[in-house]
Amino acid sequence: MSTTLPAARKPAGTDAAEAAAEAVSAGGARVEFRGPRRAFGTTVALDGLDLTVEPGELLALLGPSGCGKTTALRVLAGFEQPDAGMVFQSYSLFPNLNARENVAFGLRVRKVPAARRRERAAELLDLVGLPEHGDRYPHQMSGGRQQRVALARALALRPRVLLLDEPLSALDAKVRAGLREEIRRLQLSLGITTVFVTHDQEEALSMADRVAVLNAGKPEQCAAPAELYERPATPFVAEFVGTMNRIPGRLTGSGDVEVAGVRLPVDGPAPVPGTSGVRVLVRPENLTVAADPEGGATVVSASFFGAVTRLHLDLADGTRVKADLPSREAAELAPGARARVRPVERPVLVEAGTA
Structure with a gap:
């Protein structure tokens, strides 16, 4: 597995539009899975996964519980890649920090000056449609808004790879549909290579450039959504998708x-x-x-x-x-x-x- 090294940081004062233009220009990182294998005791979760995610592409890992999709994501995230952002299903927001402080947390760890942290957090909260929620704490926000804050925090360090582990599964149908569109819009505008894990075929088909259907730790088929649906390569894919x-x-x-x-x-x-x-x-x-x-x-x-x-x-x-x-x-x-x-x-x- 490999990813491209992070792009150089822009100087302080760069606004959200410039950051987006820079990301699209630089392109996301190329991510490659080259045969990783992962077992937990006698259970094999990953069994020689071979996949390539092109720069700026959104690849969905789709499959039933236990197929290896989350294990693949965590194996990828286990490398020390400072430009990789993660959004987990539980959102993992710090309950004692407000939205602005949660978004700026990674910047604080990197010792970015306080003024620049506040500026960057404000840009990102505006980008995800929460400009007025900076002072609110996680318990004061709905699940959908918490998810947007988590996404903004992942974007704060200008990652070139974004990893999403079933981030919408805990939301109601209407909020989930809206956030699907929002995540896709941001991913396209920022040019971030994204690996999206889900068991929801509707999410995968509506958001991804390509979908990899996993079964027992191996990909059954990896293709564009229309091809996956219209020309499934195996009976398993045909049954699982649609x-x-x-x-x-x-x-x-x-x-x-x-x-x-x-x-x-x-x-x-x-x-x-x-x-x-x-x-x-x-x-x-x-x-x-x-x-x-x-x-x-x-x-x-x-x-x-x-x-x-x-x-x-x-x-x-x-x-x-x-x-x-x-x-x-x-x-x-x-x-x-x-x-x-x-x-x-x-x-x-x-x-x-x-x-």
Whole structure:
């Protein structure tokens, strides 16, 4: 693993706009994971992680609990890199210091003059939208504001690498959505290389330039959000990112797979030759549903989400599937209605076994 050395400090008096311009000009640091391994007793948390984070990029480490994402972040942070800032899930604000003093703490440790500390803290509180909260203590602020103070403190030393360990998980949905946008805006404007750990796929897909999905200490796939969603490299990624149906299918002699009466090309490796019964992975938006008294599917329930309604249906073989339809189309498919379900004609992932 490596990071680039910190950039030279700007002279006192530099305002927030100039600092942002400098950061973008200098670019963030390049971060490389080259096969680190970390075990806790017999449990292997990291097993040869190979990833590169380009300067100024936001890379999200995504995966279930125990996959190694937080361990990867802490291994990276364990190097003595004075330009690396960290924001932990608990925020770690000093309860006896107000917001201004918390932001300026690292500058005080570096013996930056008091006047410059106050100036820098004021710049950063303004940058994160808290210019009037400098005199407030952590217990006087909401979780979202505490998070902004923690972010400002991490930015005080003008880091070229910022490490975020599930910083939004303790917040309510509305505050979390707003802070996602705020963190991304700041990261882009300041040009800081950022590694963001989360178990929330929505956070990862909405914020990151690339997402690395980890499983058992290893990356299953690292790609741009759209590619990760549209072309998952493995069934694990397909299942973890977004919602996925597994529908029984049959491999044909031509290398296609037959599912729900439709032949589809197989995307990626197929099960071993000779395997006939397979499970076909199809996302809810890639299923078409039409009312049909002779259809083999039955609508079980419907969940209204505004413009889209998610239908839960039982196929003729008993397989339960989810289908996302425009709400206007789904209105005629009430629970108990018979329907015809077909997959959209596009390449699909398959795995051995029956659903």
